[in-house]
Amino acid sequence: MFQNTNKEVLKELAKDNYTSHKSRNRIAILAIALTTLLITAVWTVGISMISTISNYGESAPGPGCEGNINGTEETRDKLKELPQIQWADMARECSRAGLHNQEFSGMDVRLLAPDESYFEHNFVELTEGRFAQNADEIVISDTMAEHLGLERIVGSQLELLVMLGTDEEMAETPITFTVTGYYKNPLINISEIYDEIYTAPEFIGQYNPAMEKIPQKIYVKLNNLNPLLLKTDVMDKLQEACDLAGGTGIGTKNTNSMSNMLLSVGPAVLFVLFIILSGYFLIYNVFYISVSSDIRWFGMMKTIGTTARQLKTVLMQQIRRLAVIGILIGIVLGYIVGNLIGPGVMAQTMYAMFYKAPNVLVIFILGAGFSWFTVYISALKSLKLACRISPVEAARFAPKKKKNLFTILSFALSGMIFLVSCNAALGFSVDHMVERYNMNDARIIHEGSGWSLEEPYKPVSAELPDKIADLPFVTDVNVVYQARMMPDYVETTVGRLYLPSQAEVSLDGPLKNEMEFFANSDKFMSTYGDTGLQEQAKNNRWGLSVQGIPAELIQQELACAGAFEGTVDVDKFAAGEGVIWLAPDSQEVMGRDFKDSVHPGDAAIIGFYDNQGNYSEKEMTVLAVCEKRSMFGTSDISVGNIILSDTLFKKLYPDYDQWISDIQIDTEEEITEEQNQQINSLMAAEYNSQLKMESRYMTRVQMETQKQTFQLIGFLLAGLLGIIGVSNLVNTITSDVFSRKIELAAMQSIGMTKRQLWAMLLKDTLKFMRVSVVLMLLSGSIMSYLVTQHALFTGFNPGLFLTSAAVLMLLVIIICIFMTWLLVKVLNKKSIVERLREIE
Known part of the structure; x- marks a missing residue:
């Protein structure tokens, strides 16, 4: 066979073929842009949400490190010399115990004297003023300033009750400090129970030299972790560094269980893979229809000497052109949408402070890379069909009706996620959580009843239960020993x-x-x-x-x-x-x-x-x-x-009044914010930092925030999967109908009316949807029940499930009717004769 090697001719052919398919081009660009937008938006939102939630979850003393190694300044210096240590910062405890101010009742507030580099490495950012430079200066967090009712005036005075000395020699000492600055609290998620006030390292030598002999926490950043192990090797690496530097112990906030890490990362990976597969079928359908309609043209090109490789070149030029336009539109819109959704969602949740937009270059590379990969594998089968088919096969080619299993599963999964999200998020009951976590309206608990202490046990006064009982809204007070x-x-x-x-x-x-x-x-x-x-x-x-x-x-x-x-x-x-x-x-x-x-x-x-x-x-x-x-x-x-x-x-222990571990408080109605504060004030008047308070009011405030978070994140996930499912469904139904254009035109030519065509397509569409609906209802009910049994949620709600299922069914019917109407309208734009003459 004669082979034409004229490259300019190939360029002209590619250009002519591209310009002659304006509708195909618009649909292909739309499909590629939509897929890219979804992939980019998911990467943008996913990376920001995972890092945000991770930062929130890992928010603990030393939030920028992998863990701590206990030791002296000599230990710290040795750690800095180790090649596997990126940085090592000491955060010196100025006292063995927390501060004893009455205002800190129910909290563990620590006075620390860190290295100067500690602040940069652990996200301590000043909002006003400067860091402490001598033993009589401090900086406090914005949350602490709010807690104390301070106006954030640099240079103001603040008296702290510091426990100086150690063991039996420990004594409470008032010291007046100058507040030189305020910082944004990176530990906001635990600010209700823990906070840090920073002073200069000179404090210890001047006020509490006994602490110089005690090993301190050295927060370290490792640079030899295996990224594939997802920080499950932190403990081993910390222990190795501890042994080399002569430390006395280690601590970390990370898990050493790979299974736990995979459970948290696995759903995100599956979500991205699902989008790629969805994008594959979306784009594949567009190119398959395009190649099918041009198949005889490809056959004729082969009869005049065009090789398979040349045809591939012609098609790839078009695909690259479509991909460049679609991907550029998609990644820009995806990043914009992702950065609108991410901060918008996070701003309404408990994770707001920890949000950080992902690097735009990284997102563009990931979005473009995954999108091009999706476009390429989507077009590959159509390319092979066009390049391998012979002129004779092309002349009698008829498109095969595709298997729709993935689309059925895609739409079913989208519906299932919607049902699960409705039941888990909308079904989240704050009242249920309040009952779950509170046996009484309020309780005052001595930490020593279940936890170790760093200072001698301080009993609850025997008068405190009586003082609480005298409050007008309190109906009953019981004491546990x-x-x-x-x-x-x-x-x-x-x-x-x-x-x-x-x-x-x-x-x-x-x-x-x-x-x-x-x-x-x-x-x-x-x-x-x-x-x-x-x-x-x-x-x-x-x-x-x-x-x-x-x-x-x-x-x-x-x-x-x-x-x-x-x-x-x-x-x-x-x-x-x-x-x-x-x-x-x-x-x-x-x-x-x-x-x-x-x-x-x-x-x-x-x-x-x-x-x-x-x-x-x-x-x-x-x-x-x-x-x-x-x-x-x-x-x-x-x-x-x-x-x-x-x-x-009381008979067995004559000093029983020294061993009050819990004061149970019942009130006329559920405790209010004002009543909660009155009880807390009585507890604070004890000047006992070992007492903690719990109440229905405090749980309700926390759970209202948690409910809002679940709803936003749940419906964001359901919305993204819903777009993908509906897109695949619409695309599959459309490609299925267009692959039968000649068949439908022939049936109309022998008497089928537009009304009968409408009824037939609606029936076929409903049959197709029926499988998805059955799957989504079955799997949705099972998954909703299983997910809502988790301790994070409040149980399966049958009424809510039926309501959300009814809404879903209505949506399915609307999609079916709309798609049928649209397809009948498009099919009948041309006459029956014109459609029968089309090459299919």
Whole structure:
């Protein structure tokens, strides 16, 4: 066969073929631009949202680092010399304990003296003034200024109550500082419970030299992490650097579990792949229709000597031209849309402060790269068809009806996401969350009941419950006790660590057998570490949490504490003849199936030691045994092991008024903001930084913000997937109908009316949609139920699901009717004779 090698002719052919397909060009550019817009917008929104939520989630002391290594200034200097350390900054604690100002009640506020480079590396940006330069100057956060009601005047005076000294020599000392500046708080997500005030390093030498001997936190940035491991190798790399520099310990906010990281990254990857696949079918349909309509032209070109390679060149020139126009339009619009959606969504959520627009160059490269890849693979099959077909095959070519499985799945997935989003976001019940996280209207909790302390335990005053009870809106106040055995601390490399409240008891019978089982279990030890159980087992003197709870509260406590075996006889419990048992195995790693486990009805002989050296032995009956603790922790007994009536507790511990662990507060109606503040003020008047407050009001405020966040993000996701699903659906229906143009024209030529054509296409479209609807309803109901069972949400709402399904069905019907009307109108623009003459 003669081969024409004239390159200029090929250019002319490509140009003529391009200009003769104006409708095809507009549709192709639109398809490419839409796909590029979606890909670019998803990259823009996705990267910004992932980084924003990640920054929010990782917001902890030292927000710019991978972790911290404890050590001295010499340790820091050694770390800086290591090749795997990008930077290392020391943030010196000026006191072993938080500040004691009454205004900081319920918060942990730390006075720190960081290196100068710490501020730059950890996102500490001044909004006014300058950083502290001597021991009597400080800078505070914007959230702290708001909390204190300050007007952000540089040069104002602020008195802080600093705990100077260590251990038993620690004393509260008032020091007046000059506020030299204010900074934007990078830890805003925890600003309700934690804040940092910065001074100069000279403070320690001048005011608290005892802290110079204590290893401090050195925040480090690693440069040897494997990006494929998604920061799950942080702990190993930190420990390696710690050993090389002679540090005394490490800490990190990152997980070492690859499965956890993949669970968070996986959905984003699948989402991008889904868009690429959707774009592939969208663009493929356009090019397939175009090539199908020109197939005889390609056959004739081959008869005059055009090679397959030359035809590919002709088509690729057109494809590149269409792609350049579509991609340029798409990436610009995609970036603009993404940066409108991203900040707009984030501004309405708890993540607002952490939003940062992604780099425009990175987005353009990703958007253009993925879009060109999508265009290329979409056009590849059509290119092969045009280049490989022979003149004879071209003359009798008829387009094949494509399989529509992906489009069905695409639209079904879009509908499923819509249904899930409706149920999870709109169905999110703030009232449900308030009930879930609050057993009472308000509670005041002593941190020492369940957490370690960095300063000596400070009791709740016995007068505080009475003061709260005198408030006019308070209907009932109940006190829970938790015994604390002295000495209550252990010596560590950084000083004394005061342990959570525990009593010392001796055990006999099933309780002793169960504790000895734990003490001899490698599995238990590997989970909880060496807590001294083996030594306790030798002496039969166990350190366990012993609580005293009013008998009238016990049923409510049990209902909120988790799943229990047994039924509590309240009268027997109140009389001090019964005990409730919660094993130290709080994570249930051992289960309850071992032979020596405790069961209701077992006799329990327990000996109690108090701080005066007295010993009392009681024989009681086990009334109930915890099988699974509640994950929400709203009950007091969820942190206990041995639960007694408060009457018995007071007999066993004469100094019981020193061991108030919880004050439960009930009010006439749900607590208001003003009432919340009144209780908080009484708590603050205790001058006890170890007290924390919880209330229904505080939970409601937090959950209202969370609900708004879920709704915005959920419907953004549903909207993007909806556009993709509808685009694929419309494109597939259109290409399917246009592939049957000759068939439909022939049927009209033998008498089919426009009304009959309309009815036939609507019926075919509805049949096609029916499969998608069945799939989306089935999968949507299952996924809605499963997703809403997660602790983040509040359960499946059948009424809301049916409403959202009805809205979805209405949308499907509207799309079907509109598409049928539009296709009939387009098909009948030309006469039947003209359509029968078209090459198909």
